Amino acid sequence: xxxxxxxxxxxxxxxxxxxxxxxxxxxxxxxxxxxxxxxxxxxxxxxxxxxxxxxxxxxxxxxxxxxxxxxxxxxxxxxxxxxxxxxxxxxxxxxxxxxxxxxxxxxxxxxxxxxxxxxxxxxxxxxxxxxxxxxxxxxxxxxxxxxxxxxxxxxxxxxxxxxxxxxxxxxxxxxxxxxxxxxxxxxxxxxxxxxxxxxxxxxxxxxxxxxxxxxxxxxxxxxxxxxxxxxxxxxxxxxxxxxxxxxxxxxxxxxxxxxxxxxxxxxxxxxxxxxxxxxxxxxxxxxxxxxxxxxxxxxxxxxxxxxxxxxxxxxxxxxxxxxxxxxxxxxxxxxxxxxxxxxxxxxxxxxxxx
Numbered sequence: 001x002x003x004x005x006x007x008x009x010x011x012x013x014x015x016x017x018x019x020x021x022x023x024x025x026x027x028x029x030x031x032x033x034x035x036x037x038x039x040x041x042x043x044x045x046x047x048x049x050x051x052x053x054x055x056x057x058x059x060x061x062x063x064x065x066x067x068x069x070x071x072x073x074x075x076x077x078x079x080x081x082x083x084x085x086x087x088x089x090x091x092x093x094x095x096x097x098x099x100x101x102x103x104x105x106x107x108x109x110x111x112x113x114x115x116x117x118x119x120x121x122x123x124x125x126x127x128x129x130x131x132x133x134x135x136x137x138x139x140x141x142x143x144x145x146x147x148x149x150x151x152x153x154x155x156x157x158x159x160x161x162x163x164x165x166x167x168x169x170x171x172x173x174x175x176x177x178x179x180x181x182x183x184x185x186x187x188x189x190x191x192x193x194x195x196x197x198x199x200x201x202x203x204x205x206x207x208x209x210x211x212x213x214x215x216x217x218x219x220x221x222x223x224x225x226x227x228x229x230x231x232x233x234x235x236x237x238x239x240x241x242x243x244x245x246x247x248x249x250x251x252x253x254x255x256x257x258x259x260x261x262x263x264x265x266x267x268x269x270x271x272x273x274x275x276x277x278x279x280x281x282x283x284x285x286x287x288x289x290x291x292x293x294x295x296x297x298x299x300x301x302x303x304x305x306x307x308x309x310x311x312x313x314x315x316x317x318x319x320x321x322x323x324x325x326x327x328x329x330x331x332x333x334x335x336x337x338x339x340x341x342x343x344x345x346x347x348x349x350x351x352x353x354x
Contacts, residue, residue, distance in 0.1 A: 002091065003119045007128050007203050015091040015116070016084075021100050022122065030192035032093065032118075032125050033200045038076045040069040040100050062099075069103050077111070089114045097121035126192070132199050133226035139207035140166070142232040143346055146215035146317065147241035149179055149306035150248030150255075150298070152330045153214045156241065159339035165346055166211045173197045176221035178214070179306070181259050181269055183221065194223045210350045212239075212342075215317075237322040239345050241338065247330045249299035260294045277305055322349050 002013065010018075010033065018035040020027050023046045027037040041049065045068050053061035081088075090108060092115055094100035101117045108115035118124060145153050154177075157167045174194055176182045189197065205211055215238065218225055225233070243251075259266050266289060274282045281304050288297040323345035327338040 001097075001119045002116050004124055004128060007132060007199055011203070013091065015089050017088075017090045019090050019092045019104070020122070021092060021094050021104050026095065026122075028193075029190045030122075030126070030196055032122065033196065035093075038080055038104075040072045040076075040094075040104050041065065042072075045072075065099070066103070069100060070107070073104050073107050077107070084113070086112055089116075091116050091118065093118040093121045093125075095121050096123050129192075129195055129199050132202070133195055133228050136228060138202070138228050138232040140202065140205055140232075141210040141350065142229075142236040143210050143212045143322075143349055144215040144233060144236045144238045144320075145212055145241060145342065146238050146314075146321075147243070148248060148302065148310050150252040150302055151241045151243045151327070152251055152255075152335055153241060156335055156339050156342065157212065157214060159335055160212060160343055160346075163339060163343045165343050166205050166209050168198070168201045168205075168211055168213050170198070170213055170216060170225070171220060173201065174220040174223050176223070177255070178216055178220050180273070181256050181266070183259065185258060188221050188223055191223055195226050198226065198229065210346060212346055217313075236320070237349050238317055238320045239342055239349075240321050240324045241327065241342070242324060243327040243330055245299065245302060247327075248302055249295050251330045252298035252302070253294040256298070257294075260289075260297070263289060273305060281305075 002009075004010065018032055020031045020035040020037050021040045022031075022037070023039050023041055023043045024037060025043045027035075027039070031037070049061050049065040049068070052064055090105075090113060092101045092105045092108070097118055097120045101121060105115040105117045120127075145157065147153055154169060154171055157169055161167045171178045171182075173189075175184050175186045175188045177184065188194070202211075213233065216225065216233070218230055253260065259269070267286060270282055270285050270289075285297060285300060285304075288300055323342075325338050325341045325345065327334050
Protein backbone atom coordinates (compact mmCIF):
# COMPACT_ATOMS: atom_id res chain seq x y z
CA UNK A 1 0.00 0.00 0.00
CA UNK A 2 1.35 3.42 -1.01
CA UNK A 3 1.12 6.34 1.41
CA UNK A 4 1.05 9.83 -0.10
CA UNK A 5 2.55 12.51 2.13
CA UNK A 6 3.11 15.19 -0.51
CA UNK A 7 1.77 15.85 -3.99
CA UNK A 8 5.26 15.43 -5.43
CA UNK A 9 5.17 11.78 -4.26
CA UNK A 10 3.06 10.90 -7.30
CA UNK A 11 5.85 11.95 -9.66
CA UNK A 12 8.31 9.70 -7.86
CA UNK A 13 6.21 6.55 -8.16
CA UNK A 14 7.12 4.16 -10.93
CA UNK A 15 3.80 2.67 -11.94
CA UNK A 16 2.74 1.99 -15.51
CA UNK A 17 -0.87 3.05 -14.94
CA UNK A 18 -2.87 4.75 -12.21
CA UNK A 19 -6.33 3.19 -12.14
CA UNK A 20 -9.34 4.92 -10.62
CA UNK A 21 -11.99 2.25 -10.00
CA UNK A 22 -14.66 4.70 -8.81
CA UNK A 23 -17.83 5.36 -10.79
CA UNK A 24 -17.72 7.58 -13.91
CA UNK A 25 -19.38 10.52 -12.12
CA UNK A 26 -16.88 10.35 -9.25
CA UNK A 27 -14.03 10.27 -11.77
CA UNK A 28 -15.47 13.21 -13.75
CA UNK A 29 -15.74 15.30 -10.58
CA UNK A 30 -12.03 14.87 -9.85
CA UNK A 31 -9.27 12.31 -10.05
CA UNK A 32 -5.57 11.79 -9.55
CA UNK A 33 -3.59 13.26 -12.50
CA UNK A 34 -3.10 10.87 -15.44
CA UNK A 35 -5.40 8.26 -13.90
CA UNK A 36 -7.59 6.14 -16.16
CA UNK A 37 -11.12 5.19 -15.14
CA UNK A 38 -11.94 1.49 -14.91
CA UNK A 39 -15.03 1.54 -12.67
CA UNK A 40 -15.84 -1.63 -10.80
CA UNK A 41 -19.28 -0.13 -10.06
CA UNK A 42 -20.94 2.28 -12.46
CA UNK A 43 -23.15 5.10 -11.16
CA UNK A 44 -26.35 3.07 -11.29
CA UNK A 45 -24.77 0.02 -9.62
CA UNK A 46 -23.21 2.16 -6.90
CA UNK A 47 -26.58 3.74 -6.15
CA UNK A 48 -28.22 0.32 -6.07
CA UNK A 49 -25.70 -1.09 -3.58
CA UNK A 50 -26.01 2.03 -1.42
CA UNK A 51 -29.79 1.75 -1.36
CA UNK A 52 -29.64 -1.93 -0.38
CA UNK A 53 -27.15 -1.12 2.37
CA UNK A 54 -29.58 1.37 3.93
CA UNK A 55 -32.93 -0.26 3.18
CA UNK A 56 -32.19 -4.02 3.30
CA UNK A 57 -28.96 -4.90 5.13
CA UNK A 58 -25.21 -4.34 4.92
CA UNK A 59 -24.70 -8.07 4.25
CA UNK A 60 -27.07 -8.09 1.26
CA UNK A 61 -25.44 -4.96 -0.12
CA UNK A 62 -21.92 -6.36 0.24
CA UNK A 63 -22.94 -9.60 -1.47
CA UNK A 64 -24.48 -7.76 -4.42
CA UNK A 65 -21.54 -5.35 -4.51
CA UNK A 66 -19.01 -8.17 -4.59
CA UNK A 67 -20.77 -9.87 -7.49
CA UNK A 68 -20.87 -6.63 -9.48
CA UNK A 69 -17.29 -5.64 -8.64
CA UNK A 70 -15.76 -8.95 -9.73
CA UNK A 71 -17.96 -9.15 -12.82
CA UNK A 72 -16.91 -5.66 -13.92
CA UNK A 73 -13.29 -6.27 -12.97
CA UNK A 74 -13.22 -9.40 -15.13
CA UNK A 75 -14.61 -7.39 -18.03
CA UNK A 76 -11.85 -4.78 -17.65
CA UNK A 77 -9.18 -7.47 -17.60
CA UNK A 78 -10.52 -9.08 -20.77
CA UNK A 79 -10.97 -5.79 -22.63
CA UNK A 80 -8.96 -2.83 -21.33
CA UNK A 81 -6.04 -4.73 -19.83
CA UNK A 82 -5.74 -7.52 -22.38
CA UNK A 83 -2.47 -6.17 -23.83
CA UNK A 84 -0.64 -5.70 -20.50
CA UNK A 85 2.34 -8.05 -20.10
CA UNK A 86 3.60 -9.71 -16.93
CA UNK A 87 5.85 -6.79 -15.97
CA UNK A 88 2.97 -4.30 -15.83
CA UNK A 89 2.70 -2.41 -12.51
CA UNK A 90 -0.62 -0.66 -11.76
CA UNK A 91 -1.53 1.66 -8.87
CA UNK A 92 -5.21 1.34 -7.93
CA UNK A 93 -7.41 3.62 -5.84
CA UNK A 94 -11.04 4.20 -4.96
CA UNK A 95 -12.80 6.70 -2.68
CA UNK A 96 -11.25 5.74 0.69
CA UNK A 97 -8.85 2.98 -0.32
CA UNK A 98 -11.32 0.33 0.75
CA UNK A 99 -13.28 -2.50 -0.81
CA UNK A 100 -13.45 -1.42 -4.44
CA UNK A 101 -9.73 -0.81 -4.93
CA UNK A 102 -8.80 -3.65 -2.59
CA UNK A 103 -10.88 -6.19 -4.52
CA UNK A 104 -9.58 -5.07 -7.92
CA UNK A 105 -5.95 -4.99 -6.75
CA UNK A 106 -6.34 -8.46 -5.21
CA UNK A 107 -7.57 -9.83 -8.54
CA UNK A 108 -4.67 -8.20 -10.41
CA UNK A 109 -2.17 -9.64 -7.92
CA UNK A 110 -3.67 -13.11 -8.31
CA UNK A 111 -2.97 -12.85 -12.03
CA UNK A 112 0.65 -12.00 -11.26
CA UNK A 113 0.76 -8.23 -11.69
CA UNK A 114 2.46 -6.15 -8.99
CA UNK A 115 -0.55 -4.03 -8.11
CA UNK A 116 -0.55 -1.55 -5.24
CA UNK A 117 -3.25 0.63 -3.70
CA UNK A 118 -3.22 4.17 -2.30
CA UNK A 119 -3.75 4.29 1.44
CA UNK A 120 -6.87 6.37 2.08
CA UNK A 121 -7.72 6.40 -1.63
CA UNK A 122 -8.81 9.55 -3.42
CA UNK A 123 -9.62 11.24 -0.10
CA UNK A 124 -5.95 11.15 0.94
CA UNK A 125 -4.98 12.75 -2.38
CA UNK A 126 -7.68 15.42 -2.03
CA UNK A 127 -6.40 16.32 1.44
CA UNK A 128 -2.99 17.08 -0.08
CA UNK A 129 -4.59 19.33 -2.73
CA UNK A 130 -6.54 21.21 -0.04
CA UNK A 131 -3.40 21.61 2.05
CA UNK A 132 -1.48 23.02 -0.93
CA UNK A 133 -4.18 25.44 -2.09
CA UNK A 134 -6.08 26.29 1.10
CA UNK A 135 -3.70 25.90 4.04
CA UNK A 136 -0.09 26.42 2.90
CA UNK A 137 1.28 29.55 1.20
CA UNK A 138 2.28 29.15 -2.44
CA UNK A 139 5.99 28.20 -2.68
CA UNK A 140 6.53 30.27 -5.84
CA UNK A 141 6.78 34.02 -6.17
CA UNK A 142 3.91 35.05 -8.45
CA UNK A 143 4.12 37.78 -11.09
CA UNK A 144 0.94 38.95 -12.84
CA UNK A 145 0.56 39.74 -16.52
CA UNK A 146 -2.18 42.37 -16.80
CA UNK A 147 -3.64 44.42 -19.63
CA UNK A 148 -6.82 45.37 -21.41
CA UNK A 149 -9.00 42.62 -22.83
CA UNK A 150 -7.70 41.68 -26.27
CA UNK A 151 -3.98 42.19 -25.62
CA UNK A 152 -3.40 38.48 -26.33
CA UNK A 153 -2.10 37.79 -22.84
CA UNK A 154 -2.76 34.05 -23.08
CA UNK A 155 -0.81 33.80 -26.34
CA UNK A 156 2.00 35.80 -24.79
CA UNK A 157 2.11 33.32 -21.90
CA UNK A 158 2.67 30.54 -24.41
CA UNK A 159 5.48 32.52 -26.06
CA UNK A 160 7.06 33.08 -22.64
CA UNK A 161 6.92 29.40 -21.81
CA UNK A 162 9.02 28.79 -24.90
CA UNK A 163 11.50 31.39 -23.65
CA UNK A 164 12.04 29.52 -20.40
CA UNK A 165 9.73 31.58 -18.18
CA UNK A 166 7.62 29.55 -15.75
CA UNK A 167 3.94 30.19 -16.55
CA UNK A 168 0.53 28.81 -15.67
CA UNK A 169 -2.37 29.30 -18.08
CA UNK A 170 -5.23 29.52 -15.59
CA UNK A 171 -7.80 30.21 -18.32
CA UNK A 172 -6.67 27.15 -20.22
CA UNK A 173 -6.97 25.03 -17.09
CA UNK A 174 -10.41 26.51 -16.41
CA UNK A 175 -11.67 26.13 -20.01
CA UNK A 176 -12.77 29.77 -19.99
CA UNK A 177 -11.43 33.01 -21.45
CA UNK A 178 -12.12 34.92 -18.27
CA UNK A 179 -14.56 37.52 -19.62
CA UNK A 180 -18.22 38.12 -20.38
CA UNK A 181 -17.91 36.22 -23.66
CA UNK A 182 -15.40 33.75 -22.29
CA UNK A 183 -17.41 30.50 -22.46
CA UNK A 184 -15.81 27.79 -24.58
CA UNK A 185 -17.29 24.83 -26.42
CA UNK A 186 -15.63 22.56 -23.86
CA UNK A 187 -17.42 22.81 -20.48
CA UNK A 188 -15.55 23.98 -17.42
CA UNK A 189 -14.22 21.29 -15.08
CA UNK A 190 -15.59 20.90 -11.58
CA UNK A 191 -14.06 23.09 -8.88
CA UNK A 192 -12.20 20.08 -7.46
CA UNK A 193 -10.79 19.04 -10.84
CA UNK A 194 -9.75 22.65 -11.53
CA UNK A 195 -7.86 22.70 -8.24
CA UNK A 196 -6.20 19.37 -8.99
CA UNK A 197 -5.02 20.73 -12.35
CA UNK A 198 -3.70 23.89 -10.69
CA UNK A 199 -1.73 21.91 -8.10
CA UNK A 200 -0.41 19.64 -10.84
CA UNK A 201 0.82 22.67 -12.81
CA UNK A 202 2.43 24.16 -9.68
CA UNK A 203 4.10 20.88 -8.75
CA UNK A 204 5.98 20.88 -12.06
CA UNK A 205 7.59 24.26 -11.34
CA UNK A 206 10.87 25.20 -9.71
CA UNK A 207 9.83 26.90 -6.44
CA UNK A 208 12.99 29.03 -6.46
CA UNK A 209 11.89 30.79 -9.66
CA UNK A 210 8.88 33.09 -10.21
CA UNK A 211 5.76 31.98 -12.03
CA UNK A 212 3.89 34.32 -14.39
CA UNK A 213 0.10 34.09 -14.46
CA UNK A 214 -2.51 36.24 -16.12
CA UNK A 215 -4.24 38.74 -13.85
CA UNK A 216 -7.76 37.52 -13.14
CA UNK A 217 -10.67 38.32 -10.89
CA UNK A 218 -11.30 35.87 -8.06
CA UNK A 219 -13.40 33.75 -10.44
CA UNK A 220 -12.81 32.44 -13.95
CA UNK A 221 -16.25 31.70 -15.30
CA UNK A 222 -17.94 29.63 -12.60
CA UNK A 223 -14.68 28.57 -10.92
CA UNK A 224 -13.11 30.25 -7.90
CA UNK A 225 -9.37 30.70 -7.64
CA UNK A 226 -8.24 28.72 -4.56
CA UNK A 227 -7.26 30.81 -1.53
CA UNK A 228 -3.48 30.31 -1.50
CA UNK A 229 -3.18 31.17 -5.18
CA UNK A 230 -5.54 34.14 -4.89
CA UNK A 231 -3.63 35.49 -1.87
CA UNK A 232 -0.36 35.29 -3.81
CA UNK A 233 -1.94 37.02 -6.82
CA UNK A 234 -3.32 39.83 -4.64
CA UNK A 235 0.20 40.69 -3.47
CA UNK A 236 2.03 40.03 -6.74
CA UNK A 237 3.95 42.61 -8.79
CA UNK A 238 2.36 43.36 -12.14
CA UNK A 239 3.67 43.62 -15.69
CA UNK A 240 1.19 45.61 -17.78
CA UNK A 241 0.92 44.69 -21.46
CA UNK A 242 -0.37 47.43 -23.77
CA UNK A 243 -1.51 47.28 -27.41
CA UNK A 244 -3.41 49.60 -29.81
CA UNK A 245 -7.20 49.47 -29.65
CA UNK A 246 -7.60 48.58 -33.33
CA UNK A 247 -5.20 45.65 -33.05
CA UNK A 248 -7.08 44.45 -29.99
CA UNK A 249 -10.42 44.66 -31.79
CA UNK A 250 -9.10 42.58 -34.69
CA UNK A 251 -7.60 40.06 -32.25
CA UNK A 252 -10.85 39.75 -30.30
CA UNK A 253 -12.86 39.24 -33.48
CA UNK A 254 -10.68 36.20 -34.20
CA UNK A 255 -10.40 34.89 -30.65
CA UNK A 256 -14.17 35.10 -30.02
CA UNK A 257 -15.33 33.90 -33.43
CA UNK A 258 -17.28 31.02 -31.87
CA UNK A 259 -19.62 33.17 -29.82
CA UNK A 260 -19.67 36.07 -32.30
CA UNK A 261 -21.10 33.69 -34.88
CA UNK A 262 -23.73 32.36 -32.45
CA UNK A 263 -26.03 35.40 -32.52
CA UNK A 264 -28.71 34.24 -30.05
CA UNK A 265 -26.14 33.28 -27.42
CA UNK A 266 -24.14 36.45 -28.05
CA UNK A 267 -27.13 38.75 -27.65
CA UNK A 268 -28.21 36.91 -24.50
CA UNK A 269 -24.77 37.56 -23.02
CA UNK A 270 -24.79 41.21 -24.05
CA UNK A 271 -28.25 41.82 -22.62
CA UNK A 272 -26.94 40.94 -19.17
CA UNK A 273 -25.09 44.27 -19.26
CA UNK A 274 -28.14 46.48 -19.85
CA UNK A 275 -28.39 47.41 -16.18
CA UNK A 276 -24.66 48.27 -16.10
CA UNK A 277 -24.11 49.97 -19.48
CA UNK A 278 -27.61 51.14 -20.32
CA UNK A 279 -30.07 50.20 -23.05
CA UNK A 280 -28.71 52.64 -25.63
CA UNK A 281 -25.19 51.18 -25.48
CA UNK A 282 -26.37 47.56 -25.60
CA UNK A 283 -28.80 48.34 -28.42
CA UNK A 284 -25.81 49.72 -30.34
CA UNK A 285 -24.01 46.41 -29.85
CA UNK A 286 -27.08 44.61 -31.21
CA UNK A 287 -26.95 46.76 -34.34
CA UNK A 288 -23.23 46.06 -34.86
CA UNK A 289 -23.81 42.34 -34.38
CA UNK A 290 -26.61 42.35 -36.93
CA UNK A 291 -24.37 44.17 -39.42
CA UNK A 292 -21.82 41.35 -39.28
CA UNK A 293 -18.96 43.77 -38.56
CA UNK A 294 -17.31 41.78 -35.79
CA UNK A 295 -14.27 44.05 -35.58
CA UNK A 296 -16.49 47.11 -35.03
CA UNK A 297 -18.48 45.23 -32.40
CA UNK A 298 -15.31 44.17 -30.57
CA UNK A 299 -13.99 47.72 -30.74
CA UNK A 300 -17.22 49.00 -29.20
CA UNK A 301 -17.20 46.31 -26.52
CA UNK A 302 -13.64 47.24 -25.62
CA UNK A 303 -14.29 50.97 -25.48
CA UNK A 304 -17.67 50.83 -23.79
CA UNK A 305 -17.38 47.83 -21.48
CA UNK A 306 -14.07 46.02 -21.12
CA UNK A 307 -11.77 49.06 -20.86
CA UNK A 308 -13.92 50.99 -18.35
CA UNK A 309 -14.20 47.86 -16.19
CA UNK A 310 -10.42 47.37 -16.33
CA UNK A 311 -9.75 51.03 -15.52
CA UNK A 312 -12.09 50.82 -12.56
CA UNK A 313 -10.15 47.95 -11.01
CA UNK A 314 -6.73 49.08 -12.24
CA UNK A 315 -6.77 52.13 -10.00
CA UNK A 316 -6.25 49.84 -7.04
CA UNK A 317 -3.40 48.00 -8.79
CA UNK A 318 -1.38 50.98 -10.05
CA UNK A 319 1.09 50.89 -7.16
CA UNK A 320 1.96 47.26 -7.94
CA UNK A 321 2.85 47.80 -11.61
CA UNK A 322 6.55 46.95 -11.87
CA UNK A 323 6.90 47.26 -15.65
CA UNK A 324 4.94 48.26 -18.76
CA UNK A 325 5.47 46.58 -22.11
CA UNK A 326 3.97 48.08 -25.26
CA UNK A 327 3.24 45.85 -28.26
CA UNK A 328 3.06 47.74 -31.56
CA UNK A 329 0.62 45.12 -32.83
CA UNK A 330 -0.59 41.60 -32.12
CA UNK A 331 0.99 39.67 -34.98
CA UNK A 332 3.12 36.67 -34.12
CA UNK A 333 6.29 38.71 -34.65
CA UNK A 334 5.02 41.54 -32.46
CA UNK A 335 4.00 39.11 -29.72
CA UNK A 336 7.45 37.49 -29.84
CA UNK A 337 9.09 40.87 -29.33
CA UNK A 338 6.72 41.72 -26.46
CA UNK A 339 7.33 38.31 -24.86
CA UNK A 340 11.09 38.88 -24.87
CA UNK A 341 10.59 42.23 -23.10
CA UNK A 342 8.30 40.62 -20.53
CA UNK A 343 10.85 37.84 -19.94
CA UNK A 344 13.45 40.50 -19.14
CA UNK A 345 11.00 42.27 -16.82
CA UNK A 346 10.28 39.00 -14.97
CA UNK A 347 14.02 38.47 -14.53
CA UNK A 348 14.45 41.98 -13.15
CA UNK A 349 11.58 41.47 -10.71
CA UNK A 350 12.90 38.10 -9.56
CA UNK A 351 16.32 39.66 -8.80
CA UNK A 352 14.84 42.27 -6.48
CA UNK A 353 15.19 41.56 -2.77
CA UNK A 354 12.04 40.25 -1.10
